[in-house]
Amino acid sequence: MFEIRPASPADRAALYRICLETADSGEDATHLYRDPLLVGHIYAGPYLEFEPDFAFVLEGGDGVCGYVIGAPDTAAFEARLEHGWWPALRRRYPDPADVPPDLRTPDERLAHLLHHPHRANAAVLAGYPSHLHIDLLPRAQGGGHGRQMLECLFAALREAGSPGVHLGVGGRNTRAQGFYRHVGFRELARSPEGSLTLGLRL
Template sequence: MAQTESTVHVRPYNPDMDYDVVVRVFRETIGDNLHFEPAHTLSTYAWCRPYLLLSPSTCFVLSSSSSDGTSCSPGEPVGFILGTPSTMTFAQRWRISFLASVDRMVCPEPAIPDGDERGWDLNWDDDPVGTLQRVIWGPERYPAHLHIDILPAYQRKGCGGQLMTVFLQKVKEEGASGCHIIMPASNIDARRFYGRHGFRMYEKSMNDGGSGEPGILKDGSVCLVREL
């Protein structure tokens, strides 16, 4: 059956209507390397739920006006951009407010290795679940200013650009002078997308010099930055 032609638009996130759907879209679009439990669920606590709860005013959804064969009904989010204008404030709210809501049965607080007071030795390949737990319990070391996901049916149609434009304007209005993204170096398509929107590789050494290369973290992720 042919898909119904639909129109999409960007609108502010509505906490009363969109929370569960945004989490569902996030789960449907997360990388294949995290498509197993408990990593699949832990991912939502690292890169989705805290933004919706702590910074809803800087979250936006891509809404479809008609049904088109996706799992979303007309008017429901088919994509989103989540973020915060202040990483430091966001991290403080995370520790004070968000961690109190985390179910320790779902995400137990990780043990801190001897000699490492934060336990921040990211190891996605060998221990993705443990790494996600450290992301959740230590956001100040890995709080991407934004996270963007779009269902496959709406990708490569300019929707990401619409979301990015609205988000960057909003955080600028709230006082942000710049924005950064931390992402896997292997995601070339995403890096090109961010490049088209003014992001570039961070020029300084990351992770206290752990990587030895400008803009590259110890785990191989890259940091992209953009002035506002």
Template sequence: MTQAAHVRPYRPGDREALAEICIRTADNGGDSRHLYPDPELMPALFAAPYAYLEPELTFVLDDGSGQAVGYILGTADTRQFVDAFRKVWLPLVTERFPRPDGTPSTFVEEMTALLHRPERMILPELDGHPAHLHIDLLPPWQRKGYGRELMGTFLGALHAKGVPAVHLSMLLANTPARAFYDRLGFHEIEVPDPGPLAYLGRSTEGCGGDRLGR
């Protein structure tokens, strides 16, 4: 009998699925495979380091067959995560993605430069929201309530760790994502010169599924 789709903790066997989900949602919510000669660049930035460094805060949406079709992942402490990213994660991926020489001149070089600048995640205005997260679902699994379920699971895990609040960053152009976060009770955090990004945050309290967004 096939099991229903459900949220569960990450397992090492989900690594390739996490990368695939990231790749297929990394172009402002759409497929990014046409943008990067090496599709593993975006997972190396936004998915794999979290599963590697803090697997206990990585959760997936299982389609019922064991296949991950969505995820939420992040860190309980952004400043500590940046330190671990620099000291532990970067040495694992630098040979594949070396730091660009000079000023980046292409989109791929810009994203590779971001990989080598994890300190960009540290902004004093975000210190009151020490955790941060990334959430992505494959298109067929969006707008069905699974994003809310993933978020509730992640916020509950943070709350159990005593983490008071969480933040995320998103492209301003991704209006469907902004509407989703607004419904879940996220509010905008003002930071200097945010560029094309919005920074959003919320408390980890009241994280039960039916209380999210209230």
């Protein structure tokens, strides 16, 4: 039996664990990072901290096995992180700016992101101001749970007045791309490296 429920502060460790175990284009990235918390600091923690009304977890079997998290106003969320989330992490993780990008370790690449976080494209935000991340462990995949979790978040975003939501997906993660297109997302932009920005009207 699986159950979708609002996330709580007590779910923080589970979100960080799932974030790490799906960080390699949907596969387990535990072996890639020396610091197991770095991925979660960027892609999970700030949502639980600043947008708890838009964070849901999937619980079943041995505990929490998936989550969907988002922010209704991406620009405002980025501003809040700049003042209330990144500064403390930047003190803990030095910027490896003196290390050439192609020589950085996976940890150093994430540390660089802490100091130079991604900023959403203004053209995308004009029609799709919200954004989300969703990750499910293998045992929770394939049963329609991902779609159900997205619908929970979509309902919360609609209630908050959002007209559209976007997300990013890596070029290698063809399984995720297919899933997002199946639930209604369409391509909005593609980076030179091949990663996609997909959007859905709410």
